[in-house]
Each structure stands twice: as structure tokens, then as C-alpha cells.
Amino acid sequence: MIFKNLIAAVLYEMINFILKHQDFFEKPTNSRKQIIDQTELPHPFKVYLEQVEGAQFILDLKLILSFLKNPPKTKIQNHPFFNALCELFAHSFSIRLDLMSDYATAKENERRAVVKKLIAVENSVGKALKKLLLNNSYQELSNAIQALCQKTWGNTYTLLQFPCSINPELKKEIRGELRQTDSTLFPIFQVNRQLIGGFRIFKGGKTTDYSWIRKVLKLKNYASKGI
DSSP states (O other), X not given: OTTHHHHHHHHHHHHHXXXXXXXXXXXXXXXHHHHHTTSOSOHHHHHHHHHOOHHHXXXXXXXXXXXXXXXXXXXXXXXXXXXXXXXXXXXXXXHHHHHHGGGTTSOHHHHHHHHHHHOOXXXXXXXXXXXHHHHSOHHHHHXXXXXXXXXXXXXXXXXXEESSOOOHHHHHHHHHHHHHHXXXXXXXXXXXXXXXXXXXXXXXXXXXXXXXXXXHHHHHHHHHTTO
């Protein structure tokens, strides 16, 4: 499970924060927000800390540690911490992931420079996010994020195929359009050169085919029947 280091880093930053503010859970939500805004935790985890109660936080820690030890056997569906993690991946991180896809074949020093610009935070969470982008391919990360979102949100597996790589701005636009109908979707983008043109969507076991190859095969079928 490629997210273990990131989850451990988030725990480290949250626990350090609680140790510095030992009366944090005794404060009302509006006061918590003012305190938590001073940290460099990703926004979804700030919201998580604002809302969770002290006793529940301890229980959450036990479940998160159980997940790190044995991900397949740990139930995390709709759990607030993992909801926050999926929110991070599905929104701000997905933008950075799409931008990095343009540098898949670039030299390591160039990729490191790009990642440094995309993730400016230097705490343990920032370092873990950088390692994810540097040490895993676009497809590996996309598949792992989709699997996590499916385990947490129970969302629908969605794969979009294009005949060539599409730019990050178009990916961002497509993600935004899809989330208007289902905010839990994390679409995976894949290149399939056999499509020639157009695109193909696999969603929840159903295929919607707008590819040119489909039209070509349809015309060949008509021709073979003398239509």
C-alpha cells in the first residue's frame, strides 16, 4: 500500500499539534479553527481536527494504525479521517498528479524541480506527498487512489480512454464535470492508441464508446453485409 508513509506523516503532524495544544479538544469549534489554521496540514485534515472530539480521536488513531498494519482487513468506509484523505487525493492532489504526467519521461532533476514547485510545504506531509509523485507512475498512483476511494466512499470505478495523452487543464475540466454528478468520483485517464480518435468511458461495468475505431468497425460491418 503506497500511502503508508503519507498516512504516518499526517498522524505525526496531528499528534505533534495536539501535544503543543493539549487543551485543543476542550475548545469550541470556532476557536479550534483559528488554532488549526496556523498549521500546514492539508485542508481536509484541518476540517477533520476541527470536528472530531478527543475521545473519538483516540479511537480513530487505533483504527488508522490497524489500517497501516493490515489495510485489506480494516473497514474504513465513510470514516472521517479516510474521507479527508480521499478529499485530498480527489481534489488538490489530483491537479498536481495531472500536471506531473507531462514530465513522465523528464530527467530526475527536472522532475524534482517541478515537484518542489507543486508542493511547497516542507513538513513531513509535504515530503511524503513529494515522494508519492516522484516514486510512482501516473497510472500506479491513479489506480491506488481509485482503490482507496472505492474502499472509503464506495464510489464507482471510472476509466476514461483517449488515443493520446490529454493536457492537465482538460483533465481538470473533465474531473470537475464528473464531480458535479458524483463528488466521490476519481476518474482514471488512460491512453489507448487503438481508438484512433474520440474517447471511451468505462463506468460501473458499463462502456460508452465515442471512439473513431468503433465507427470504423461499424462501417466495415455494414460493408461486409452489403449495406
